[in-house]
Amino acid sequence: MMALVDMVVAALLVVSGFFGLVGSIGLVKLPDTMTRLHAPTKATTLGVGGVLLASMLAYGFRGQPWGHELLISVFLLITAPVSALFIAKSVIHRSLSPRDLPPTGRPAGWATFERDAESGAAQPTGALQQRE
Amino acid sequence: MTTQLLVNIALGFAAVCYAIALLLNAWRILRPRDVPDRVLALDTLTVNAIALIVLAGIWTGRLVVFEVAILFAMTGFIGTVAYSRFLLRGDIIE
Numbered sequence: 001m002m003a004l005v006d007m008v009v010a011a012l013l014v015v016s017g018f019f020g021l022v023g024s025i026g027l028v029k030l031p032d033t034m035t036r037l038h039a040p041t042k043a044t045t046l047g048v049g050g051v052l053l054a055s056m057l058a059y060g061f062r063g064q065p066w067g068h069e070l071l072i073s074v075f076l077l078i079t080a081p082v083s084a085l086f087i088a089k090s091v092i093h094r095s096l097s098p099r100d101l102p103p104t105g106r107p108a109g110w111a112t113f114e115r116d117a118e119s120g121a122a123q124p125t126g127a128l129q130q131r132e
Numbered sequence: 133m134t135t136q137l138l139v140n141i142a143l144g145f146a147a148v149c150y151a152i153a154l155l156l157n158a159w160r161i162l163r164p165r166d167v168p169d170r171v172l173a174l175d176t177l178t179v180n181a182i183a184l185i186v187l188a189g190i191w192t193g194r195l196v197v198f199e200v201a202i203l204f205a206m207t208g209f210i211g212t213v214a215y216s217r218f219l220l221r222g223d224i225i226e
Contacts, residue, residue, distance in 0.1 A: 002135070003135045006135035006136065006138060006139050007135060007138065009139055009142070010135075010138045010139050010141070010142035011142075013139070013142035013143060013145070013146045013187075014142050014145055014146065016146060016183070017142075017145055017146030017147075017148075017149030017150060018149065020146075020149055020150050020153050020180055020183055021149040021150075021152060021153050023153070023176065024152070024153035024154075024156040024157055024176065024180065025153075025156060027156065027157060027160050027172070027173060027176055028156045028159065028160055032165075033165060033166055033168055033169045033172065036169065036172060037172060040172060040175065040176035040179070044153075044176055044179050044180065045179065047150075047183060048179055048180075048182055048183045048186075051146065051183045051186050051187060051190075052186055054190065055186055055189065055190050055198075058139070058190060059190075059193075064193075065195065068195065068198035068199065068201075068202065069186070069198060071202060072182065072186070072198065072201050072202055072205055075202070075205050075206070075209075076179065076182070076205055079205070079209040080179075082209075082213070083175050083209060083212040083213060083216070086212065086213055086216035086217070086220075087168050087171055087172050087175070087212070087216055089216065089220055090167075090168045090171070090216045090219040090220050091166070091168045093219065093220050094166065094167065094168060094219060095166060112220070
């Protein structure tokens with residue numbers, strides 16, 4: 001039984017190391033920032049998930065605590081799309097214009113350019129900003 | 133005990149892969165095309181560092197190492213969001 005678990009753990013480690021390397025090679029080799037977003041957010045997340053799953057299997061079947069790895073993998077799976085969205089928004093804000101983007105299909109435009117359309121800096125709101 | 137040796141060889145292979153990946157990320161941080169590119173490379177470097185820390189945790193079997201990995205995940209995410217927020221709005225907490 002332990003031999004089978006160890007074989008699965010070794011296979012997971014090899015596959016996840018391969019995926020982590022592929023993600024970083026994609027970060028270096030792909031031509032554009034928007035295309036470069038694909039490699040780290042998908043391949044590298046899969047690689048880290050594989051390492052964490054291998055650790056969970058290796059220690060869970062030996063009766064040792066495995067909650068930390070579950071916490072890390074859930075946190076990474078939640079936060080990876082959010083950080084990718086933020087980086088994509090900053091790329092749109094810095095180096096693209098509304099003419100470069102496809103139409104949204106709704107009356108509202110792209111939210112990243114909303115402040116430019118209103119022609120001015122964002123107005124401070126809220127009670128705490130009234131105090132001089 | 134041969135399967136234990138197999139796991140050790142796989143650990144070494146994965147560690148070498150993630151070490152090369154960290155070097156590639158560091159190269160992308162040093163020579164980015166744009167500022168968001170550098171933020172993306174930093175985020176990837178954090179994730180790869182978490183993988184390497186977890187590999188060290190499997191190798192040594194100490195539970196403290198995984199708490200280090202949790203801290204890395206949290207500070208890496210907050211750092212990425214703060215950098216992107218600063219690029220978007222010129223401010224982090226408005």
